Amino acid sequence: MPYRFDAPIWQTPPPGSWHFLTVPEEMADEIDRRTTGVQGGFGSVKVEVTIGGSTWLTSIFPSKQVASYILPLKRSVRSAEGCGAGDMVAVGLVLVGLEPHS
Template identity: 50%
Template sequence: MAAHTFEFTAPLWLYGGKATWHFLTLPFDVTDEIDELTSEATRGFGSVRVQVTIGATTWTTSIFPDAKRESFILPVKAAVRKAESLAVDSDCRVRLQLVDFGN
């Protein structure tokens, strides 16, 4: 596995606000390691740039810290959900690589 690359499985969930945003919550061990690696290099709102693969779909986005969940959350856009036939509560196998962190 490449440096600063993480693999995990997490369920897809729907944000409870007005918008129909879908997210995955990163496991605590992955969050802890990303925190250590990026503590002095985060962007706006504490975001971290990542390249993500779910199934056959790869895209670049950002993960964001979520104080309520004490973890990072990963937004999953509609095009990815459609391409991979994902619905709320789907278990997603994720490959996540940090972007711009010496990969």
């Protein structure tokens, strides 16, 4: 089941300056229920993400600070899609590695 949402890109403070998206809380709750027992290290969940014309495999990670999952947004995708911190993007997200009945 694909998830679709719009989210702003946010950036951590230097020196790291990582870029992330936050999965909406209600979707995060459902993802957590669907992936209990199959989550990876640190509670990570494997996903396929599409933003614009870019699709890639990555993981989302639970964050207590935002009470949701966060999605790292790598530089190559930001460059290809011409987006950066503060921009709103449309996201397609598919859980990877789950049984079809889940």
